[in-house]
Amino acid sequence: MAKKTAMRTIALAASKGGVGKSTLTAALAVRAALDGSRVAIVDQDPQLSLSTWWDRRGGPDNPQLFEDVDSSSDAVGEIASHGYDWLFIDTPPSQIDRMEAVIACCDFVLIPTRVGIMDIEAVRITEELCQQHRKPFAFVLNMVSPGAAATSSAAGFLRSGRRLLLEPHVSYRHSHGNAMFNGKTASEVKDATARSEIEDLWTSVQKAVSRASKVAS
Ligand SMILES: Nc1ncnc2c1ncn2[C@@H]1O[C@H](COP(=O)(O)OP(=O)(O)O)[C@@H](O)[C@H]1O
Numbered sequence: 001m002a003k004k005t006a007m008r009t010i011a012l013a014a015s016k017g018g019v020g021k022s023t024l025t026a027a028l029a030v031r032a033a034l035d036g037s038r039v040a041i042v043d044q045d046p047q048l049s050l051s052t053w054w055d056r057r058g059g060p061d062n063p064q065l066f067e068d069v070d071s072s073s074d075a076v077g078e079i080a081s082h083g084y085d086w087l088f089i090d091t092p093p094s095q096i097d098r099m100e101a102v103i104a105c106c107d108f109v110l111i112p113t114r115v116g117i118m119d120i121e122a123v124r125i126t127e128e129l130c131q132q133h134r135k136p137f138a139f140v141l142n143m144v145s146p147g148a149a150a151t152s153s154a155a156g157f158l159r160s161g162r163r164l165l166l167e168p169h170v171s172y173r174h175s176h177g178n179a180m181f182n183g184k185t186a187s188e189v190k191d192a193t194a195r196s197e198i199e200d201l202w203t204s205v206q207k208a209v210s211r212a213s214k215v216a217s
């Protein structure tokens with residue numbers, strides 16, 4: 001069994017495609033690495049969006065992609081034993097077994113969703129898996145139009161169900177998609193709005209992970 005370290009493992013999971021799992025995995029992993037933290041990433045989606053983004057980035061060592069690893073506490077422990085501070089795992093939307101395996105072995109699940117009620121209902125499976133596995137989780141609203149009534153409806157709906165909704169919401173910014181062509185993230189292509197949102201989201205994620213680990217200990 002690999003040595004246990006303080007590495008924290010964050011899964012990006014949602015039982016709906018196109019909600020920004022891979023985009024936010026890349027954005028948060030790149031942001032986390034800026035602190036001098038050592039960051040690992042794992043792509044459990046057979047579509048390999050995150051892996052091909054990492055290849056286009058030139059295969060850097062921070063964040064470092066780990067390929068051909070399964071989702072198990074041993075596999076996570078093995079990555080931790082190399083001294084990483086953070087591990088981000090991207091997941092597929094529809095292969096529920098794979099998603100569940102990741103949820104079971106991570107410390108925290110971030111569930112991106114768009115603002116429609118159908119979008120939120122479509123990720124209920126992910127929420128239920130987190131509850132079954134007693135994993136702390138939080139939602140983040142992605143591709144939001146600032147000021148739109150639907151955004152406050154979605155936030156109100158999630159919070160009325162006593163769900164943790166991280167802030168800020170992530171706005172719809174073309175730079176998120178554009179940056180990916182070059183293996184970058186929106187924060188790296190002079191989009192100040194995107195950069196500040198990802199910056200603040202990373203702060204919120206760290207606080208939520210740290211609160212969750214205190215509750216668990
Ligand atoms: N905040 C955002 N603003 C604009 N486009 C976004 C944003 N987040 C994701 N996208 C785009 O939405 C599409 C789906 O994102 P992706 O990360 O592949 O979702 P998932 O991994 O959940 O399937 C991609 O084209 C991506 O560039």
Ligand SMILES: [Mg+2]
Pocket residue numbers: 021022023045049090091
């Ligand atoms: Mg994806």
